[in-house]
Amino acid sequence: MVVTYIESNLNKSMTTSELSDIAFFSKYHFHRIFVAHLGMSVGKYIKLLRLKQVSYQLAFRHEASLLDIAIGCGYENASSLSREFKKVLGVTPSVFRQSPDWALWHQVIDPLLSLTNSSTNHIQETNMLANNQSFEVKIIDFTKTTVAALEHRGAPNKVMETVGKFIQWRKENGPSPKSSDTYNILYDDPQSVAPQDYRFDVCASIQTPIKANTYSVIEKVIPSGRCAVLRHVGTQISLGQSIHYLYYEWLIQSNETLRDFPCFIKRITFYPDVPEHQIVTEIYLPIK
Known part of the structure; x- marks a missing residue:
């Protein structure tokens, strides 16, 4: 508290x-x-x-x-x-x-x-830290989404450099976060790979083709299909706990099978616009 x-x-x-x-x-x-x-x-x-x-x-x-x-x-x-x-x-x-x-x-x-x-x-x-995080998982049919993506490849502690570049590209080219969803594609667990092998994409949904740019922003697609979705409210530190729950508890208990696409997240609210404990993130686990 x-x-x-x-x-x-x-x-x-x-x-x-x-x-x-x-x-x-x-x-x-x-x-x-x-x-x-x-x-x-x-x-x-x-x-x-x-x-x-x-x-x-x-x-x-x-x-x-x-x-x-x-x-x-x-x-x-x-x-x-x-x-x-x-x-x-x-x-x-x-x-x-x-x-x-x-x-x-x-x-x-x-x-x-x-x-x-x-x-x-x-x-x-x-009770020093109020965290009412509950693990309520829903199954949804995710709609195919075209995104502008900037690939981060390398040490996790430099992800914010990539985020900063993507924000600058977004300011100059759109679309605004108010009219476009923000995603991250999580290829690797930062605790399980060497820093130089870590992969992470910063993405925003788009409706029009990407113009040639100097930021290395490219077009990608998050494919349609069934997804298990967990809404995480709280710090990005504890986000890993929610992802771990999806993979190591919910998946085993549900008898679902993973699709051939990485886990990805959708940013609903952003720090520092809201305090860290009020950050809302949706975690998507692609399943067959």
Whole structure:
């Protein structure tokens, strides 16, 4: 519960007393319990969450001013944001906006992602993290969909570079996310292949042919057919748990057979437009 509250209120000042009340712990014990479950202090956790949100805004929301980003992420002004950003990431926000170094970003942010992933189950049990994720699977007939696709081939920690290129292509050529569905085709489990062999496509549905471009965006087709669909609400870290459930629990229990096409996902809501725990993603498992 307290983690969800923090994610939803990064633009506000939060005190230990306020957070301990939300977590239903005495303020004298809250800090120790938080560190025991999350592996870092609540102050550092909030700092990293804010820097993560700032990074996404800088990289993918170019229309937002640095001041707007600062205020929206809980900083007093643009100067205080710039000082902390450079102190932690080693570059100014303007430099990161012009050329995001996602490999460096992962070095700083990965501890946050790793501790959240490893602690998720235990946090749920103690009610510190509200996650009402249910595994309700539906069978649908997916309609053949032509997509513009940008192929990412290589280390998973550089996927955001590919995403950034695709967003720029989309801004210049359309279609807008408001009128076009956003998909990712997941060829590999990043935990099961060497980084250099990882494959991932960033896609958007299209109605007209793709013009020649310098971004290497090409046309692909997500074929029609039956799919098992699981609606995932929550962080992208826990998305892997839902995919694992589809493959290793639901598929075995259902006696369904997989089709010869990779698992793919449809992005319904996006971070940082919504807090991470409100991200909605539909997972599609092609079956015969």
